[in-house]
Amino acid sequence: MDGYNEEVHCPFCESDDVTLMSLFGSAQLVRQFYCNKCKSAFEFIKWTEHSQGEEEVSKVANHRNEAGVVGSGTMGAGIAQVLAVCGYNVILFDVKEEIVSSSITGIHRRLDRLSEKNKLTVEQAELAKKRLRPVTALSEMKNCQFVIEAAPEKIEIKKEIFMELDKHCIEEAILATNTSSFSVTEIGSITKRPEKVAGLHFFNPVPLMPLVEVIKGERTSGNTMRKLTELGREIGKIPVSCSDTPGFIVNRIARPFYNEALKIRNERTASAEQIDRIMKKAGGFKMGPFELQDLIGIDINFSTTVSVHEGFYGDSRFRPNYSQQRKVQAGQLGRKSGRGFYSYES
Numbered sequence: 001m002d003g004y005n006e007e008v009h010c011p012f013c014e015s016d017d018v019t020l021m022s023l024f025g026s027a028q029l030v031r032q033f034y035c036n037k038c039k040s041a042f043e044f045i046k047w048t049e050h051s052q053g054e055e056e057v058s059k060v061a062n063h064r065n066e067a068g069v070v071g072s073g074t075m076g077a078g079i080a081q082v083l084a085v086c087g088y089n090v091i092l093f094d095v096k097e098e099i100v101s102s103s104i105t106g107i108h109r110r111l112d113r114l115s116e117k118n119k120l121t122v123e124q125a126e127l128a129k130k131r132l133r134p135v136t137a138l139s140e141m142k143n144c145q146f147v148i149e150a151a152p153e154k155i156e157i158k159k160e161i162f163m164e165l166d167k168h169c170i171e172e173a174i175l176a177t178n179t180s181s182f183s184v185t186e187i188g189s190i191t192k193r194p195e196k197v198a199g200l201h202f203f204n205p206v207p208l209m210p211l212v213e214v215i216k217g218e219r220t221s222g223n224t225m226r227k228l229t230e231l232g233r234e235i236g237k238i239p240v241s242c243s244d245t246p247g248f249i250v251n252r253i254a255r256p257f258y259n260e261a262l263k264i265r266n267e268r269t270a271s272a273e274q275i276d277r278i279m280k281k282a283g284g285f286k287m288g289p290f291e292l293q294d295l296i297g298i299d300i301n302f303s304t305t306v307s308v309h310e311g312f313y314g315d316s317r318f319r320p321n322y323s324q325q326r327k328v329q330a331g332q333l334g335r336k337s338g339r340g341f342y343s344y345e346s
């Protein structure tokens, strides 16, 4: 750290109670700090241009960049993790403190694992942990540039969240939904800023899956689409823009994949294990349809099918399957509940 230990003040609250988290680069030295007072992460860049005889200058590279994530379950936790690793101060909401705390513990565990595998440095993992702030009030999102909602796939829940966010968030904030199947237009219309509402549909597990669908509602502006596309790229994803149709692209194609597999199992033509094995061996899929339902959450998968079916006015190609509903009614939701088509109780 020689030569870089001069006093540093937080650019947001002026406090000098800051911790140097990491230092990297050569011609351009980047020092990442964490402010212990206002809990912001920030960077200083020092350009060294001795060849041109210029003096070193240092400047603030990052302004406070807050992003909100609503719902800290399977998807919300993954989205929060990716945003925090990429430098966002993440405000993570859930309905109960114990839920959001346990989600943060899970993210910490995954970040530690990534640093053990040398996918992140210890400093990067520690910095990402410090960027996560758990909350149980949506009003805490008031300064966020972006809020991504990943609450359960229930339209009434989503509408209520968007009404609240619209009330609390700064005017320029973009509000995105991770819905798998609902109309982004319908969700946006509940707010006074439909031009700033869009879909941002990630795939599970978020840190590993490269694709993100950016969905344009009828009233979503081009600027909102551009900003979300940029955000997608910034966090290392491949954004694909889609129009607001039931199931968008991937979930629409995926419905028959799950439904036909359920029918084959119900007819006893093949078991879940056999179907999964065949799809992996013969089809080259990483996971079979039953393993995938367990990973996604059978409740989430079922709600998505119901919604796509309704969205296409009852088109029989998308008709939900009773046996999937039975799993939901039995509380056998997949990995998250310890049992789905397979057992995870060890």
Ligand SMILES: NC(=O)c1ccc[n+]([C@@H]2O[C@H](COP(=O)([O-])OP(=O)(O)OC[C@H]3O[C@@H](n4cnc5c(N)ncnc54)[C@H](O)[C@@H]3O)[C@@H](O)[C@H]2O)c1
Pocket: 070, 071, 072, 073, 074, 075, 076, 093, 094, 095, 099, 149, 150, 151, 152, 153, 154, 157, 161, 178, 179, 180, 181, 201, 202, 203, 204, 295, 296, 297, 300, 304, 336
């Ligand atoms: N699971 C997947 O593979 C997947 C993939 C893509 C998109 N999605 C979509 O992401 C969203 C979330 O799915 P998930 O799998 O993370 O669900 P999940 O059940 O794992 O998590 C939902 C979280 O929302 C919280 N919650 C409940 N009521 C809430 C409320 N009123 N306000 C805010 N949060 C509330 C729950 O406590 C829970 O932590 C859904 O819209 C789903 O369709 C899921």
